[in-house]
Structures are given as structure tokens and as C-alpha cells.
Amino acid sequence: MSNDSDSLSIKGTPLSGRPWKKDAKPKRALAKSSGARSKQKWLESQAFKNSMKEISAEASEAIKRSREERRLKAQRLKEKREKKQENEIRSAGNNVVVVSNKKVSKMTKKARRKLLKMTPEMLRMLTKK
DSSP, X not given: OOOSSOGXXXXXXXXXXXXXOTTOOOHHHHXXXXXXXXXXXXXXXXXXXXXXXXXXXXXXXXXXXXXXXXXHHHHHHHHHHHHHHHHHHHHHTTOOXXXXXXXXXXXXXXXXXXXXXXXXXXXXXXXXX
């Protein structure tokens, strides 16, 4: 060994098994220099992944909120309809006739108007299932 600082003057073969060529560095030295670059790439990819996770979390939270709002809105509408039906039944008094919506939708306008002036026989026919 003539020079301690010059690693190329070392006789023998490097760890890779290939003889070194003039100014070429051994593979183990190349790996050390590229470590900083690979670490930087890894850090960039981790930052990108974290930002994507945050975005997806925000999106899923927004979706959950909108679903909950739709559910509450539907529930309020249902309660409103039920109250309306109860009020209609109360306002009808003793002449209440409960008929399914399906049957009412199939009736003609004339039949719907006559619904309040029903005989007991007609009521039995309508309430049959």
C-alpha cells in the first residue's frame, strides 16, 4: 500500500468480484453515495402518501356527513307526512276510511270524491286484502 488515501491502489478484487478500472469507485462506495438520493425519494413518496391519506380521509368524512344529512332529511320528511296523515284522520272525525295508497291511486277521481260517502258494504270491499 503506497497511499492510504487512494483506495484504488489496493491490490486484489473488490467485494463485487470484478477488477476496478482506473478511476472507477467500488460498488460499495457507489451504494453509499446514492443512499442520500434514495432516502430523499423515499421521503418524497412518504409525504405524497400522507397527503393522499389526508385527502381521502377528508373525502370520506364529507361523504359520511352528506349521508347523515340525507338520512336526517328523509326522517324529517317521513315525520312530517305522518303528522299530516294524523291531522287528516283527526279532521275527518267519525267518518274515517283508511284505504291503502295503492288502492287510492288506482281509483278514478269520481271514486275518490265518493270515498267519504261510503256504505258499510263498500268499506268492507275496500279494506279487504
